[in-house]
Amino acid sequence: MIDFSSLTPRVALSPLDGRYARQTAPLxxxxxxxALNRERLFVExxxxxxxxxxxxxxxxxxxLAPLTxxxxxxxxxxxxxxxxxxIAEHAAIEKVTHHDVKAVEYYIDxxxxxxxxxxxHPTALTGLKPLVHLxxxxxxxxxxxxxxxxxxxxxxxWLPRFDRLLDLLLADADAWRDLPLLAMTHxxxxxxxxxxxxxxxxxxxxxxxxxxxxxxxxxxxxxxATGTFGAHTVALPQADWPRISxxxxxxxxxxxxxxxxxxxxxxxxxxxxxxxxxxxxxxxxDLCVDMWMYISRGVFHQIPVKGAxxxxxxxxxxxxxxxxxxxxxxxxxxxxxxxxxxxxVESRWQRDLTDSTTLRNMGSALGYSLLALSSLTTGMExxxxxxxxxxxxxDDNWEVLGEPIQTMMRVAGLEGRPGMDRxxxxxxxxxxxxxxxxxxxxxxxxxxxxxxxDEERLGRLTPSTYTGLAPRLVDFADEAVRKAxx
Numbered sequence: 001m002i003d004f005s006s007l008t009p010r011v012a013l014s015p016l017d018g019r020y021a022r023q024t025a026p027l028x029x030x031x032x033x034x035a036l037n038r039e040r041l042f043v044e045x046x047x048x049x050x051x052x053x054x055x056x057x058x059x060x061x062x063x064l065a066p067l068t069x070x071x072x073x074x075x076x077x078x079x080x081x082x083x084x085x086x087i088a089e090h091a092a093i094e095k096v097t098h099h100d101v102k103a104v105e106y107y108i109d110x111x112x113x114x115x116x117x118x119x120x121h122p123t124a125l126t127g128l129k130p131l132v133h134l135x136x137x138x139x140x141x142x143x144x145x146x147x148x149x150x151x152x153x154x155x156x157x158w159l160p161r162f163d164r165l166l167d168l169l170l171a172d173a174d175a176w177r178d179l180p181l182l183a184m185t186h187x188x189x190x191x192x193x194x195x196x197x198x199x200x201x202x203x204x205x206x207x208x209x210x211x212x213x214x215x216x217x218x219x220x221x222x223x224x225a226t227g228t229f230g231a232h233t234v235a236l237p238q239a240d241w242p243r244i245s246x247x248x249x250x251x252x253x254x255x256x257x258x259x260x261x262x263x264x265x266x267x268x269x270x271x272x273x274x275x276x277x278x279x280x281x282x283x284x285x286d287l288c289v290d291m292w293m294y295i296s297r298g299v300f301h302q303i304p305v306k307g308a309x310x311x312x313x314x315x316x317x318x319x320x321x322x323x324x325x326x327x328x329x330x331x332x333x334x335x336x337x338x339x340x341x342x343x344x345v346e347s348r349w350q351r352d353l354t355d356s357t358t359l360r361n362m363g364s365a366l367g368y369s370l371l372a373l374s375s376l377t378t379g380m381e382x383x384x385x386x387x388x389x390x391x392x393x394x395d396d397n398w399e400v401l402g403e404p405i406q407t408m409m410r411v412a413g414l415e416g417r418p419g420m421d422r423x424x425x426x427x428x429x430x431x432x433x434x435x436x437x438x439x440x441x442x443x444x445x446x447x448x449x450x451x452x453x454d455e456e457r458l459g460r461l462t463p464s465t466y467t468g469l470a471p472r473l474v475d476f477a478d479e480a481v482r483k484a485x486x
Contacts (some may be wrong), residue, residue, distance in 0.1 A: 016367040023374045024367040030152035030416045031363035036083045037090055039145035040104045043253070045075040048131050050248050058238060062182060064131070071125050074118065078111050081349055101138040108132050135232050137225045139351070143265035144220045147255050150270065151218045152323045159213065160372060164282075165483075167208055170481055172380065173199035177474040179385055180464045182297065182393045182400070189397040192463055195299070195385055197470035200477035202287050205478035209280040214485065216276075220255040222248055226350045227261040234286075263351040267344035274365065278337040280367055281330045284376060288327035291379065295320045296391040303382045329372035330446030335364035394463040398441050399431040405445065408454055421447045432439055 003009045012018030029035055036378065052067045053058045059066060067075075086107070094103035109132060115125035133141075178197030181190055222245040223229050230239040242259060249257040258265055294300050343358050406427040413420030414463055430436065445458045 023371050026157045027153055027363055027367055028151050034087050036145055036149055039148045040141050041155050042079045043144045044108055045078055046252055050252055067123060071219050075094045082432050101141050104307055105133045109205055119154050137262050140222045147218045148221045158366060161373045165373055168380055169199055169203050169248050173203055173477055175470040180394055180467050181390055189400055191403055192402055195468040196474050200474040203477040204480050205283050207484040209276055211484040212276045215267050217256040219258045220249045221258045221261040221265040225261050254322055264347055271341040271345045274337040274341040281334045285327055285330040288323045292320050294322045298386055300383040301386045319365050322375045326372045326376035329368045333365055333368035340365055397463055398436050398438055400463050401441055402427045402431045412450055
């Protein structure tokens with residue numbers, strides 16, 4: 001029997017890197033191990049440039065000459081050129097160091113050794129090995145790199161995919177705002193609504209989470225081994241290290257500076273972000289379940305994919321597979337996100353390594369979420385309302401007019417009209433547990449003795465027209481989305 005672990009190309013263990021690799025591939029540039037190491041290189045080299053540039057043109061380290069533009073460009077190309085060969089070289093170094101950040105440091109050292117040959121003239125870079133990782137602990141590099149990774153993943157990949165789905169749902173809400181739908185409460189026929197209004201409810205819920213996601217603070221710390229700037233103040237006591245740290249984290253990296261930490265950044269911002277992502281996923285999970293049941297009920301029909309098979313034995317089937325796939329992957333992603341949010345905010349005293357291995361699973365958490373978003377979007381694009389089935393369902397449930405009839409009787413009674421006693425009970429006797437039709441309703445209304453205007457208004461009412469302000473309410477969803485993105 002062939003050993004799959006020996007095959008090339010490598011056989012994927014996770015479906016994210018196998019069956020669903022195409023859908024999750026965009027996250028490789030932000031949440032893979034290679035992406036993390038690239039960000040580590042970025043933070044290390046930008047810190048070197050920052051130490052040489054200083055905050056006012058004066059190098060932070062005395063005796064350090066400012067780098068030329070050519071030398072800065074050379075350092076930045078270390079990051080830009082980090083590809084397959086660089087990934088393999090870093091991995092080889094790490095096999096010796098057993099420390100990924102130290103491997104990054106040595107990787108940069110090698111580029112400094114090559115600088116003179118690459119630039120074809122003498123350069124100060126060849127003597128700058130002591131500058132690499134100066135005033136840093138591994139967590140200074142890691143926390144900033146992870147923050148950059150997550151920010152890239154959210155702004156470049158996840159949010160655009162989410163916004164595409166949100167726009168699709170909003171367009172559906174607007175298109176279907178006037179399309180009457182028999183509502184179901186407790187799985188039983190209830191006051192009609194419109195299909196657009198029900199979509200608008202989902203959009204409004206999602207817009208609140210979108211606003212929170214757009215306001216995410218990506219925090220970073222840069223303060224040494226236990227967050228005290230200890231070595232910094234011994235080596236350069238005259239420097240304003242909190243000011244330097246803040247300037248680098250915020251000015252150079254565009255992150256939010258955290259001034260008070262242990263050795264690690266506390267990860268509260270990640271927990272908050274993932275809590276919101278999980279909540280968002282559960283809202284979308286709810287939509288998946290509703291759509292599955294709407295399809296089963298006949299409210300929607302699905303557009304078949306040419307050549308696709310719904311069943312190995314039943315050729316007629318068009319399964320709601322996209323909604324089922326999305327439902328399952330939202331469950332997995334939410335479990336990941338909830339676990340990460342709960343685990344990352346705890347640390348033994350100043351440092352332990354539980355967060356290190358936990359953080360490496362952020363790609364899986366967002367990967368399953370991205371996969372679910374993709375499946376749900378595809379599912380929504382391939383459904384159309386079955387207006388004939390919806391109309392027939394409404395016409396088969398005239399008992400839903402019991403609510404407006406007994407409500408109008410109550411109002412008429414309060415206005416002093418006789419014969420309006422026990423309105424709820426009388427309608428209940430007529431309708432509860434019985435199948436009634438249009439004539440039953442018309443005869444009952446005619447027997448009440450309402451004034452002509454009220455009787456005419458009730459006489460015009462049908463299950464399809466009894467939708468209240470549902471079409472107008474859709475506008476609030478559009479307003480909410482605009483505010484969420486502002």
